[in-house]
Amino acid sequence: MSELDELKMRLRAFAKERDWDQFHAPKNLAMALSVEVAELVEHFQWLSEDQSKSLDEKTKAEVADEIADVQVYLIRLADKLDVDILDAVGQKIEKNKAKYPADKVRGKSKKYTEYKDDEI
Amino acid sequence: MSELDELKMRLRAFAKERDWDQFHAPKNLAMALSVEVAELVEHFQWLSEDQSKSLDEKTKAEVADEIADVQVYLIRLADKLDVDILDAVGQKIEKNKAKYPADKVRGKSKKYTEYKDDEI
Amino acid sequence: MSELDELKMRLRAFAKERDWDQFHAPKNLAMALSVEVAELVEHFQWLSEDQSKSLDEKTKAEVADEIADVQVYLIRLADKLDVDILDAVGQKIEKNKAKYPADKVRGKSKKYTEYKDDEI
Amino acid sequence: MSELDELKMRLRAFAKERDWDQFHAPKNLAMALSVEVAELVEHFQWLSEDQSKSLDEKTKAEVADEIADVQVYLIRLADKLDVDILDAVGQKIEKNKAKYPADKVRGKSKKYTEYKDDEI
Numbered sequence: 001m002s003e004l005d006e007l008k009m010r011l012r013a014f015a016k017e018r019d020w021d022q023f024h025a026p027k028n029l030a031m032a033l034s035v036e037v038a039e040l041v042e043h044f045q046w047l048s049e050d051q052s053k054s055l056d057e058k059t060k061a062e063v064a065d066e067i068a069d070v071q072v073y074l075i076r077l078a079d080k081l082d083v084d085i086l087d088a089v090g091q092k093i094e095k096n097k098a099k100y101p102a103d104k105v106r107g108k109s110k111k112y113t114e115y116k117d118d119e120i
Numbered sequence: 121m122s123e124l125d126e127l128k129m130r131l132r133a134f135a136k137e138r139d140w141d142q143f144h145a146p147k148n149l150a151m152a153l154s155v156e157v158a159e160l161v162e163h164f165q166w167l168s169e170d171q172s173k174s175l176d177e178k179t180k181a182e183v184a185d186e187i188a189d190v191q192v193y194l195i196r197l198a199d200k201l202d203v204d205i206l207d208a209v210g211q212k213i214e215k216n217k218a219k220y221p222a223d224k225v226r227g228k229s230k231k232y233t234e235y236k237d238d239e240i
Numbered sequence: 241m242s243e244l245d246e247l248k249m250r251l252r253a254f255a256k257e258r259d260w261d262q263f264h265a266p267k268n269l270a271m272a273l274s275v276e277v278a279e280l281v282e283h284f285q286w287l288s289e290d291q292s293k294s295l296d297e298k299t300k301a302e303v304a305d306e307i308a309d310v311q312v313y314l315i316r317l318a319d320k321l322d323v324d325i326l327d328a329v330g331q332k333i334e335k336n337k338a339k340y341p342a343d344k345v346r347g348k349s350k351k352y353t354e355y356k357d358d359e360i
Numbered sequence: 361m362s363e364l365d366e367l368k369m370r371l372r373a374f375a376k377e378r379d380w381d382q383f384h385a386p387k388n389l390a391m392a393l394s395v396e397v398a399e400l401v402e403h404f405q406w407l408s409e410d411q412s413k414s415l416d417e418k419t420k421a422e423v424a425d426e427i428a429d430v431q432v433y434l435i436r437l438a439d440k441l442d443v444d445i446l447d448a449v450g451q452k453i454e455k456n457k458a459k460y461p462a463d464k465v466r467g468k469s470k471k472y473t474e475y476k477d478d479e480i
Contacts, residue, residue: 002123003206010213018220019227023286027164027172031285033190034157034394038278040197041150045271046263049145049408055201064203067194068212070153071205074190077160081175083184085191086123092188093130100138107139143406151405154274158398165391166383168289242363243446250453258460259467265409270401273430277397280437281390289385295441304443308452310393310434311445314427317400321415323424325431326363332428333370340378347379 004086008079011072029077036069124206128199131192149197156189244326248319251312269317276309364446368439371432389437396429 001009015021043063044052055063078085121129135141163183164172175183198205241249255261283303284292295303318325361369375381403423404412415423438445 007209017222018225025169025172027167027169028285030161030164031281034161035278035282037154037157038275041154041271042275044147044150045268047147049147052145052147064208067198067203068208070194071209078187083187088184088188089127089191102137105138148405151401155398155402158395161391162395165388247449257462258465265412267404267407267409267412270404274397274401277394281394284387284390287387289387292385292387304448307438307443308448311449314430318427323427328424328428329367329431342377345378
């Protein structure tokens with residue numbers, strides 16, 4: 001069993017023991033996911049880009065904790081929707097290779113930004 | 121090598137080939153993560169909880185695509201901060217077991233909500 | 241002076257007295273705005289749609305507080321970008337009237353959703 | 361009538377003409393608000409703080425459009441919850457004056473960050 005599948009099973013058991021599945025509609029899990037991501041963003045909002053690259057140990061531990069929360073809700077959401085995360089990521093990487101050919105988008109922020117803008 | 125580590129290596133190579141590491145400060149990746157989560161949320165915003173449980177095939181494929189984007193940026197962010205996602209989730213599950221004892225929080229939405237409020 | 245302009249001036253003075261303008265780059269204010277919105281979303285994530293329509297007094301006061309935070313950062317961001325919020329909203333309402341003709345989109349959730357999907 | 365109240369009335373009429381009130385539960389409006397804020401954040405995610413201070417005209421117009429969307433959903437949400445935005449902001453500014461005394465928090469990013477951390 002893959003690691004993500006193993007975590008999925010542990011998180012299923014966790015919710016079942018607490019009778020929390022009733023709250024875990026995909027709509028609600030998507031909201032919870034967005035809240036956890038914001039708790040992550042909060043750590044970075046007043047830092048410069050450079051400061052964000054060298055967090056002190058305390059902040060790093062808090063950020064790791066928030067990363068875990070995001071991963072947990074993402075696994076729960078994918079589970080409820082019967083989406084295989086690893087498959088989905090594998091397909092996405094192939095799509096992105098086609099969408100952003102290395103030769104064409106290499107290196108310039110402007111190019112990068114324009115490319116991203118196409119996605120909007 | 122774990123699956124998430126393998127994805128991490130593939131995503132590193134993807135960014136390196138495009139010279140995109142210069143944009144991938146943790147601050148920026150946290151922002152990108154929040155944007156991808158919102159694209160996920162957008163699919164659910166006008167659906168009822170019940171509707172969110174039975175998506176049509178087209179929507180489900182789009183949602184799977186957004187789940188992949190969230191996972192991709194989460195792996196990139198954790199990589200840049202040198203955080204091991206699996207470790208962090210393992211520790212978080214143990215913390216949550218202590219924080220939300222099954223006997224105490226089982227089943228009632230009010231109880232659940234109050235417990236969640238303690239976190240705020 | 242309009243009410244929003246008056247608030248803008250008060251918030252300018254507030255930041256100036258604390259020498260906080262140095263942190264208020266639009267990039268950072270956009271992040272802070274997203275964090276405040278998530279604090280608002282957090283109050284609703286486990287509630288049903290019906291429950292969200294009849295908050296108890298304590299929750300309503302907390303939600304009002306978060307609405308204020310969102311408004312504050314929106315005013316600060318618009319100020320830093322020299323955007324007139326009232327003008328922008330006025331123009332947006334006119335655009336939306338053209339985009340969503342009442343005759344065409346009235347009443348059905350499916351229609352509404354499809355229309356919204358066009359925006360993505 | 362205040363400007364925000366006038367916008368509130370126009371937005372009420374807009375929703376009523378389209379029979380969209382049925383979708384505008386506060387839970388859903390909070391989600392929509394978070395999606396619009398993310399569309400704002402997307403414009404800034406790969407920009408440096410300095411770049412975010414001097415947007416080109418095209419980007420500025422797009423950002424103004426997103427600011428309008430955020431304001432629109434904030435007015436709708438406050439309306440549905442019977443919250444007076446101007447009152448809420450007025451009270452919040454007074455609270456913040458007490459919470460962040462200018463003498464104590466002036467000028468240093470560290471101080472500012474620590475203060476903000478207290479809110480978490």
